[in-house]
Amino acid sequence: MNSKQSGRRRFLKGSAALAGLAVGGIRSASAQALDSGTSGTGSQDPHVYGQRSRFETSARVGALGVYEPGPNGPTRRDLGFRTPLQDSIGIITPAPLHFILSHGFETVDVDPRQHRLLIHGLVDRPLMLTVEELKRLPSVSRIHFLECNANGDPARAVRRAPSATVQQTHGLTSCSIWTGVPLAVLLREAGVQKGASWLIAEGAEQDFHTKSIPLAKGMDDVLVAWGQNGEPLRPEQGYPIRLIVPGWEGINSVKFLRRIKLADQPTMGMREISKYSSLRLDGKGRWFQFEMGPKSVITRPSGGQRLPGRGFYEITGLAWSGGGAIRRVEVSTDGGLTWKDAQLDGPVHPKAHTRFGFPWTWNGEETVLLSRCTDERGEVQPTIAELATFWRVNVDYFRSVAMIVGHFNAIQPWKVIRDGSVENALYS
Amino acid sequence: MAPVTARLKSCPEGPPKRLTIVLNLFMPVILLAACAARAQMPTYSNVGRTPTAEEIRAWDFAIGVDGKELPPGKGTAKDGAPIYARKCARCHGATGEEGPLMRLVGGKGTLTSMTPLRTVGSYWAFATTVWDYINRAMPPDEERSFTADEVYALTAFLLYRNGIIAESDVMDAKTLPKVQMPNRNGFIPQRIEEIPDARKRGCRLGHCP
Numbered sequence: 001m002n003s004k005q006s007g008r009r010r011f012l013k014g015s016a017a018l019a020g021l022a023v024g025g026i027r028s029a030s031a032q033a034l035d036s037g038t039s040g041t042g043s044q045d046p047h048v049y050g051q052r053s054r055f056e057t058s059a060r061v062g063a064l065g066v067y068e069p070g071p072n073g074p075t076r077r078d079l080g081f082r083t084p085l086q087d088s089i090g091i092i093t094p095a096p097l098h099f100i101l102s103h104g105f106e107t108v109d110v111d112p113r114q115h116r117l118l119i120h121g122l123v124d125r126p127l128m129l130t131v132e133e134l135k136r137l138p139s140v141s142r143i144h145f146l147e148c149n150a151n152g153d154p155a156r157a158v159r160r161a162p163s164a165t166v167q168q169t170h171g172l173t174s175c176s177i178w179t180g181v182p183l184a185v186l187l188r189e190a191g192v193q194k195g196a197s198w199l200i201a202e203g204a205e206q207d208f209h210t211k212s213i214p215l216a217k218g219m220d221d222v223l224v225a226w227g228q229n230g231e232p233l234r235p236e237q238g239y240p241i242r243l244i245v246p247g248w249e250g251i252n253s254v255k256f257l258r259r260i261k262l263a264d265q266p267t268m269g270m271r272e273i274s275k276y277s278s279l280r281l282d283g284k285g286r287w288f289q290f291e292m293g294p295k296s297v298i299t300r301p302s303g304g305q306r307l308p309g310r311g312f313y314e315i316t317g318l319a320w321s322g323g324g325a326i327r328r329v330e331v332s333t334d335g336g337l338t339w340k341d342a343q344l345d346g347p348v349h350p351k352a353h354t355r356f357g358f359p360w361t362w363n364g365e366e367t368v369l370l371s372r373c374t375d376e377r378g379e380v381q382p383t384i385a386e387l388a389t390f391w392r393v394n395v396d397y398f399r400s401v402a403m404i405v406g407h408f409n410a411i412q413p414w415k416v417i418r419d420g421s422v423e424n425a426l427y428s
Numbered sequence: 429m430a431p432v433t434a435r436l437k438s439c440p441e442g443p444p445k446r447l448t449i450v451l452n453l454f455m456p457v458i459l460l461a462a463c464a465a466r467a468q469m470p471t472y473s474n475v476g477r478t479p480t481a482e483e484i485r486a487w488d489f490a491i492g493v494d495g496k497e498l499p500p501g502k503g504t505a506k507d508g509a510p511i512y513a514r515k516c517a518r519c520h521g522a523t524g525e526e527g528p529l530m531r532l533v534g535g536k537g538t539l540t541s542m543t544p545l546r547t548v549g550s551y552w553a554f555a556t557t558v559w560d561y562i563n564r565a566m567p568p569d570e571e572r573s574f575t576a577d578e579v580y581a582l583t584a585f586l587l588y589r590n591g592i593i594a595e596s597d598v599m600d601a602k603t604l605p606k607v608q609m610p611n612r613n614g615f616i617p618q619r620i621e622e623i624p625d626a627r628k629r630g631c632r633l634g635h636c637p
Contacts, residue, residue, distance in 0.1 A: 118479060118483075118487050120484050120488070125470060126478060126479050127476040127477075127478070127479070128476055128478070129476040133475050136472070137472060188471070189470045189475070191470075202490070206568060206571055207564065207565035207568070208564040208571070208572075210564070214623070214624035216624060217624075258487070259488065261490075263492075265492070268492075268553065269490070269557060269560060269561065270557060270561040270565070272557075273551075273552055273553050273554065273557055273615075274546065275546065277615065279539060279544055279546075280616070282540060283539035283544075283614065284615060284616045285546075285551070285614055286616050287615045287616070287623075288623045289631065289634075289636045290626065291626060291631065291634055292634050293632075293634020294633065294634070295634075323634075379632065379633055382633050387633075387635070390632070390637070391635070397542075401543075401544075402542060402543040402544065403544055407634045407635055409633065
């Protein structure tokens with residue numbers, strides 16, 4: 001649905017440029033412009049802009065919207081669109097399959113020539129930059145995952161259902177090679193003043209999303225990115241520029257970045273004080289939880305797939321951690337009785353999806369497949385029981401509480417049934 | 429020499445190390461001057477421009493917890509009710525309690541239950557956030573369409589419906605930041621200065637206690 005929409009937008013732009021032509025004439029006219037090499041908009045010719053084989057159909061899925069009630073049900077899309085991890089290859093997510101979460105606010109159509117980034121607040125030299133000016137500065141490329149705080153939330157029935165696919169259980173994470181200017185370069189350019197301890201980032205999207213981030217993180221590894229996997233950012237990913245805050249809840253990586261203010265305290269905006277905090281049993285909200293923990297999942301075989309028969313299968317999956325690089329992934333093919341090291345297929349980058357593989361011969365019996373990872377700090381992906389202990393709740397709490405259980409990174413079990421079908425076994 | 433070193437540390441882009449040593453030995457005074465000049469000079473020439481104070485004011489409409497940035501204007505819950513009915517009720521419910529989307533009213537005493545209802549009234553720590561969020565984001569597709577008076581009135585309406593202020597209380601730049609939100613102390617860590625240090629907070633495995 002989304003690609004259809006942006007396609008339409010592109011088409012409309014083309015038609016504006018060719019005002020006066022009948023609609024039917026526009027396509028061929030713009031194709032002619034393309035053939036003469038003057039402009040690249042709107043061409044369907046795969047020699048001009050490549051397309052995947054018609055046999056490949058991997059796609060994001062999204063729940064129908066809950067964001068605009070109407071007499072016949074919701075009319076506004078959720079935009080919680082998930083990455084098809086079951087089809088993932090290597091560690092990079094193709095930009096058109098990167099997950100989208102926009103809280104019901106539609107993607108904005110930003111003209112990069114009009115867009116500006118303002119840096120102000122506790123700085124010596126406030127700065128107003130064009131996108132072109134940003135691109136003149138020394139840039140870097142870094143491979144990082146982005147993950148939604150709510151990825152894997154076990155309070156959602158769909159996520160717990162035996163029929164759930166890995167797209168439904170874990171699809172709110174994606175990984176790209178991001179290109180941009182380190183934020184530290186820009187902040188040094190502006191001259192950070194004494195007393196600045198927070199940065200407040202704001203996007204130009206419909207809700208002018210704003211997020212407060214400790215300055216130390218901003219000076220560490222945050223990027224102002226314009227490139228994703230060798231292309232300009234896609235509109236749904238914040239074109240023309242966005243923040244990339246490696247390893248932290250996706251909400252920090254502000255899209256359509258328009259403003260960065262340095263301050264001596266955070267701004268207590270809606271994202272700081274509303275649903276992004278999770279509740280403790282005593283009713284206190286844990287606010288400002290930034291880092292996503294160590295997490296892994298087997299992407300093949302995974303929920304909804306079917307093994308055609310006994311025999312050899314390479315088990316493969318992804319591991320990542322906001323705490324740094326993945327050092328180790330272990331796999332169990334007997335429901336957790338024994339664990340063996342998987343191979344890290346590489347490349348292994350800090351705060352990035354890391355591909356692992358494990359050779360396995362299925363004997364045709366029912367079993368449960370599990371994976372767990374360890375990051376460079378030695379943190380080991382927890383079991384659901386360990387998580388419950390940390391939260392000081394019982395295991396059932398996670399599936400019965402009526403709120404988003406954020407940062408849920410418990411080990412994911414996939415049950416292989418005798419007929420070869422694979423089921424989500426989080427609670428069975 | 430001590431003051432020179434201290435000065436150097438706060439110099440945003442200090443001169444290269446080798447140069448520093450030479451200067452340190454022979455000409456500490458010149459070094460000070462170089463540092464001061466350095467603070468006014470960006471590294472990359474002619475990249476970006478200096479925005480005017482007016483531009484910054486226009487771009488930055490965020491409201492902090494002390495409400496310093498709140499614009500002139502005022503409103504009461506009475507003024508807010510008809511605007512709410514017209515612009516908000518279809519998504520948030522006629523009284524703010526029924527939804528279908530995010531419920532904005534109610535939820536008192538539910539935070540320790542298995543069905544916590546987190547609303548402006550039961551959960552939000554600062555009244556200024558209500559103003560900021562309505563002003564920046566609501567209603568979808570018509571964001572930033574309200575006057576300051578209207579935002580004060582809508583904010584007052586939600587605070588009144590949550591039993592925090594009276595129907596005739598006037599909300600303005602002075603009164604709004606003073607409104608005591610019932611759940612102000614309902615967050616961990618309590619002190620804002622403690623937020624950035626995840627280790628000290630005892631956060632592990634991507635979770636904070």
